[in-house]
Amino acid sequence: MSPRILLAAIVISLGTGCATGLNSAQKAELDHYEARGLxxxxxxxxxxxxxxxxxxxxxxxGREYGFGVVNLLFWPLSILWDPISGYDASRAINYQATKAHVDKLKEKEIQALDDQLGAKQIDLAQYTLEKRKIEKKFDAL
Structure with missing residues (x-):
């Protein structure tokens, strides 16, 4: 393989070989939900x-099929970054699934609270207090 092709392959693999993963706020949020069992x-x-x-x-x-093909082509060199890509992509998938799950749980509890207010089972002060509890329960940080 010519040096030019090898250099191009390295540049392409470094640019496309790694999944993006989560930013620090998302990592902290996922860690928080993991600690709370959510x-x-x-x-x-x-x-x-x-x-x-x-x-x-x-x-x-990690459902990064384009990266998977590139990493397949550059194996065994891709061993340097693909384990990290697999780890990061898995965490990103779990983060998205967790966010959807938590949002659905929060929405369900707030809807039940809205129904109680609408049926006059609770007053506005109780509603406000309970809604704050729900938001605190499901908000990450």
């Missing part, structure tokens, strides 16, 4: 990292 685990990050040792495995596991 996290949804669709993908195991450890499995994503382990599969990253196989050609494109971490990226394919």
């Amino acid at each position: 996290a949804v685990v669709e993908k195991n990050p450890g499995t994503g990292a382990a599969l990253g040792l196989l050609p494109g495995g971490g990226s394919f596991y």
Whole structure:
């Protein structure tokens, strides 16, 4: 392989080989939900990292199919980044699933509270207090 092709392959692989993962606020939010038992685990990050040792495995596991093909083509060099890609992609999938789950739970509880207010089972002061409790329960930080 010519040096020019090798250099192009390295630049392409470094630019496309890694999944983006979560930013620091999202990581903290997911950690918070995990600690409170609210996290949804669709993908195991450890499995994503382990599969990253196989050609494109971490990226394919993390639903990053384009990256998976690139990592497949650059295997065994992709072993340097694909375990990280698999781990990060798994965490990102879990974050999105957790956010949707938590939002749905929060919406359900607020709707029940709205129904109680509408049926005059509670007054506005009780409604406000209970709504704050719900928001505190489901808000990450």
